Amino acid sequence: MEGKLRLSDAIVYLCFGILGGVFLASLFGIATALISGTVLCLGWLIFIRKHIFVVSILIPGFALGLFGMNLELHFIGAQYPDHFKGSAAVIGDPVMKSDYQRVILEPIDSENSHKRLIAFTPLYPRFQSQDRLYVECILKKPENKNDGFDYVRYLAKDGIYRICAKASLKPLNNGQRAHSAFLFDLKRKIENSIERSLPEPESSYLAGLLLGGSDRLPKDIAEAFRLTGTTHTVAVSGHNITIIAGAISVFLLFCGMWRKQAFWFSVIGIVSFVYCIGAPSSAVRAAIMAICVLWAAKNGRLANSGKALLFAATAMVMWSPLILIYDVGFQLSFLATLGIVYIYAPLAEKLDISRDFLELRSIILITFSAQIAVAGIIIYQFGAFSPYSLAVNFIILPLIPVIMLIGFIMIVLSFVSMAFAQPFAIGVWALLHFEIETIEFFSHIPYVNIGIENVSAAWLALYYIFIAGIIIYLQKPRMLYPEK
Numbered sequence: 001m002e003g004k005l006r007l008s009d010a011i012v013y014l015c016f017g018i019l020g021g022v023f024l025a026s027l028f029g030i031a032t033a034l035i036s037g038t039v040l041c042l043g044w045l046i047f048i049r050k051h052i053f054v055v056s057i058l059i060p061g062f063a064l065g066l067f068g069m070n071l072e073l074h075f076i077g078a079q080y081p082d083h084f085k086g087s088a089a090v091i092g093d094p095v096m097k098s099d100y101q102r103v104i105l106e107p108i109d110s111e112n113s114h115k116r117l118i119a120f121t122p123l124y125p126r127f128q129s130q131d132r133l134y135v136e137c138i139l140k141k142p143e144n145k146n147d148g149f150d151y152v153r154y155l156a157k158d159g160i161y162r163i164c165a166k167a168s169l170k171p172l173n174n175g176q177r178a179h180s181a182f183l184f185d186l187k188r189k190i191e192n193s194i195e196r197s198l199p200e201p202e203s204s205y206l207a208g209l210l211l212g213g214s215d216r217l218p219k220d221i222a223e224a225f226r227l228t229g230t231t232h233t234v235a236v237s238g239h240n241i242t243i244i245a246g247a248i249s250v251f252l253l254f255c256g257m258w259r260k261q262a263f264w265f266s267v268i269g270i271v272s273f274v275y276c277i278g279a280p281s282s283a284v285r286a287a288i289m290a291i292c293v294l295w296a297a298k299n300g301r302l303a304n305s306g307k308a309l310l311f312a313a314t315a316m317v318m319w320s321p322l323i324l325i326y327d328v329g330f331q332l333s334f335l336a337t338l339g340i341v342y343i344y345a346p347l348a349e350k351l352d353i354s355r356d357f358l359e360l361r362s363i364i365l366i367t368f369s370a371q372i373a374v375a376g377i378i379i380y381q382f383g384a385f386s387p388y389s390l391a392v393n394f395i396i397l398p399l400i401p402v403i404m405l406i407g408f409i410m411i412v413l414s415f416v417s418m419a420f421a422q423p424f425a426i427g428v429w430a431l432l433h434f435e436i437e438t439i440e441f442f443s444h445i446p447y448v449n450i451g452i453e454n455v456s457a458a459w460l461a462l463y464y465i466f467i468a469g470i471i472i473y474l475q476k477p478r479m480l481y482p483e484k
Contacts, residue, residue: 012307013057014061015310015311017062018068020037020062020065022068022317022321024037025069026322026325030069033066069321072156072320072322075161076153080139080141084107084117084135084136084139084164086107086134086135087132087135088105088107088108088132088135089106089131090103090128090131092104094128100120101120101121101126102120103118103120103121103127103169104118105117105133108132115162116160119135119137119163119164119165125171131171133172134169134170134171135164135167135170136168137165137166137167138164139163140162140163141161142161142162153322154326156322157320157322157326157327158320159320190207190211194207196414196418197422198428198429199429201217202432204217205432205436208233209407216234221439224439224440224443226449227443227449228392228443229449230392230393230396249263249266252266270287270291285333286330288316289337290337292309293305293309309337309341316330328377332374332377335373335374336374339374340373342471342475343369343372363398363401364394364397367390371389371393376463379463380457380459380460383451383453388448392439392442399431399435402431403432403435406427410425
């Protein structure tokens with residue numbers, strides 16, 4: 001009965017309406033989306049005449065989605081001053097390239113509220129996250145140069161609407177930094193401790209695992225990670241945070257913690273990780289979704305956490321509508337989390353893996369579920385697929401929580417004495433070396449990375465229709481015999 005629709009179900013339909021509005025407006029424009037939505041609703045009311053209450057909830061949700069997207073497009077097309085002079089804070093660590101650095105700036109003075117700016121400056125002087133600078137530059141509107149890639153909206157999804165051209169960046173008051181800069185100083189100390197304790201490339205790999213950043217690895221090692229589909233382990237992405245958070249959680253449960261204790265330790269670890277790397281928006285969004293799953297697992301209701309995940313994702317899309325289409329990191333984190341909720345949870349029940357040695361089967365199944373869920377979008381977005389990716393991840397991911405734990409102990413002890421840290425450095429080096437050797441071995445196998453050109457949106461839709469069919473099949477017992 002429609003009159004007995006629960007509040008949570010009504011919010012689900014509202015979320016679907018919002019996401020539908022943003023999706024259509026992103027692809028086809030506000031006018032086309034509005035006309036399409038109106039035609040669909042009228043057709044439903046005239047010809048189907050069922051579930052009218054559901055349609056009455058979808059309509060305002062759809063309108064909210066269109067409103068959010070229209071507001072975002074307004075910011076993109078708004079008029080901004082031609083020049084910027086004032087103080088700004090560096091957001092996140094600058095991205096270092098061969099001959100320049102890419103710096104994201106956030107104006108501090110209220111009268112200079114131009115949202116965020118992006119500047120391309122020489123490699124020196126180098127800046128750090130949270131540095132406060134005096135900035136002078138010419139503001140230019142970004143332009144789309146490559147067919148098929150909307151650079152303007154790609155920047156706008158992170159609140160960047162202007163390029164800071166011919167920028168002059170000068171530190172304020174002898175390198176004044178924001179009050180939260182102590183966390184970034186701690187990050188530097190951790191990096192220095194790892195460099196003193198371990199040789200290359202093991203030191204770069206551990207720094208990537210603990211602090212994020214695939215650009216830390218030597219080029220040949222980074223290429224091996226790319227070819228084998230394991231870059232996510234050291235990348236600041238939703239895919240990485242979701243898988244690592246799940247692996248750490250089951251590892252803590254194996255160590256004897258209760259679900260509540262494992263949940264809080266995992267949340268503290270996730271929040272600290274995201275904050276120490278500068279809290280980029282992509283990592284914040286991924287952390288929120290990972291915490292939703294951990295919260296559901298804490299309460300023993302992982303398979304029923306889909307609604308919480310949908311609410312969180314919809315709130316993020318309403319805050320920044322462009323992420324739905326133009327942020328691959330958001331897509332990967334959302335899909336990886338969905339995979340854990342709707343593939344891992346029912347498979348774990350079917351295979352009865354509540355007790356297994358070192359929780360290895362749980363970690364492997366989490367990896368499998370997330371990889372299956374993101375495979376379609378990876379092939380579509382990057383035009384490549386590694387047939388050995390699952391096998392490599394099965395080998396390396398179960399060891400990552402152990403590596404992170406031993407590495408953390410090594411770093412803490414190194415602040416006291418390098419002699420105390422040395423035994424742990426030897427142990428973590430052995431594990432890191434094994435993982436790097438494994439990845440390099442698989443990277444030299446023929447057909448390690450298969451290029452797939454001209455992947456169409458229709459293929460992507462068919463892939464996820466197939467995945468949806470698998471999920472429905474796995475959920476059948478729950479639908480037929482729901483929990484009372």
